[in-house]
């Protein structure tokens with residue numbers, strides 16, 4: 001298995017509290033996707049599967065509440081802390097999103113968002 005990270009996007013593609021970048025992935029043998037966001041200046045990544053019923057959180061890549069301080073599932077409204085994935089309200093309280101290892105680095109003179117999938121049960125398709 002490769003230890004190289006996946007380049008997700010340019011750092012400037014992720015705006016604080018803005019739209020998520022999504023990539024197709026396989027989680028435990030099933031097709032799904034992962035999403036990547038910026039919150040308070042840092043990047044975060046999660047499996048795009050709500051702990052309530054497994055629905056994708058986003059609506060057309062929108063995952064933040066209007067205030068930009070929480071992530072919200074578009075299906076039934078569960079809310080999550082953007083920096084930990086911990087559920088703060090709704091039908092799956094006390095559960096959490098599955099977080100991914102991400103970083104930002106300079107590659108070929110540009111700052112990019114990287115996903116480091118090794119050791120995680122999710123692989124990019």
Ligand code: FES
Pocket residue numbers: 050051052053054055073074075076077078090091092
């Ligand atoms: S599937 Fe997300 S709150 Fe129900």
